[in-house]
Amino acid sequence: MTTLEHADIRRILPHRHPVLLVDRVLDLEPGVRIVATKTVTGSEPCYAGLDENLQGSAYAYPSSLLVESFGQTGAVLWLYSAATSGERREGTLIFGSARDVTITGSAYPGDVLRHTVEIDQLIGDNAFMRGETWVGDRRIATLGSVLAVVREELAAGTGS
Amino acid sequence: MSEAREKHLDELREIVAEVLEVEPEEITETGSFVEEHEADSLRAIEILARIEKKYKIDIPQSELPRMENLKAVHDVVATQAGWQD
Numbered sequence: 001m002t003t004l005e006h007a008d009i010r011r012i013l014p015h016r017h018p019v020l021l022v023d024r025v026l027d028l029e030p031g032v033r034i035v036a037t038k039t040v041t042g043s044e045p046c047y048a049g050l051d052e053n054l055q056g057s058a059y060a061y062p063s064s065l066l067v068e069s070f071g072q073t074g075a076v077l078w079l080y081s082a083a084t085s086g087e088r089r090e091g092t093l094i095f096g097s098a099r100d101v102t103i104t105g106s107a108y109p110g111d112v113l114r115h116t117v118e119i120d121q122l123i124g125d126n127a128f129m130r131g132e133t134w135v136g137d138r139r140i141a142t143l144g145s146v147l148a149v150v151r152e153e154l155a156a157g158t159g160s
Numbered sequence: 161m162s163e164a165r166e167k168h169l170d171e172l173r174e175i176v177a178e179v180l181e182v183e184p185e186e187i188t189e190t191g192s193f194v195e196e197h198e199a200d201s202l203r204a205i206e207i208l209a210r211i212e213k214k215y216k217i218d219i220p221q222s223e224l225p226r227m228e229n230l231k232a233v234h235d236v237v238a239t240q241a242g243w244q245d
Contacts, residue, residue: 096202121213124221126205147206 002028004036004076012079013072014093018045021069022076026114030084033118034077038069042109060106066113066133066141071095073115074129075148081119089125091152096126100144111135117146125150165234165245172233175214179206189231207233217241 004012004025013020027035040061050058075093082089107113117131126149133141169189177184180197193199193207204224211233212219217240227233238245 097206121209123205123209123212126209128209147202149202149205 022072030081036073038113040111070115074117078127089150091150094149096147096149098146102142105140107135175210
């Protein structure tokens with residue numbers, strides 16, 4: 001069983017505060033599956049400047065960030081697996097797309113998101129992943145297909 | 161047009177339409193994915209991935225630039241999958 005702490009994650013992902021949205025890897029099976037956590041706190045930038053009189057539901061963790069956190073978790077699995085098998089992935093890591101995403105619950109400050117991600121298909125510098133996000137024993141999201149890519153050339157005007 | 165070819169074109173049209181988020185009828189054989197449906201390289205790789213999965217084949221990424229419309233996609237896949245359409 002492979003576990004990774006935050007310092008390890010920072011060596012794998014190029015993301016940094018405040019957009020590095022993976023805290024700890026609980027388990028990682030190279031090329032197959034990863035389980036990682038992201039703790040949601042009240043000091044997240046997404047809660048800054050909210051009106052004082054909002055109801056509790058206003059503090060639901062944004063689904064866009066949840067999907068990003070899921071994608072980063074998948075990227076840890078992909079890039080760690082590539083590195084352990086001696087492959088080089090050089091270039092800029094990009095979130096490609098998310099399809100078949102179903103949000104069935106919410107997370108709030110104090111909750112721990114637990115992403116379970118599997119690699120579905122690898123094509124060169126493109127990784128298709130799928131999985132679920134849990135808070136405790138509640139599944140709050142199912143992600144059918146999330147695409148992460150690494151691109152060398154990002155010249156302006158050439159499209160994504 | 162052979163029945164097999166028609167069936168394959170329909171299957172491919174379905175995949176392309178789903179990725180490009182348009183109705184299957186909007187995908188014509190020679191209509192450019194990029195010019196008519198604003199496809200980009202990410203959509204292209206999604207189309208390729210779904211085709212590889214469905215037909216259990218490997219398509220070299222070097223074929224991607226050729227796969228600019230439905231007819232071209234069919235030609236590439238036919239070669240890789242050994243279709244006699």
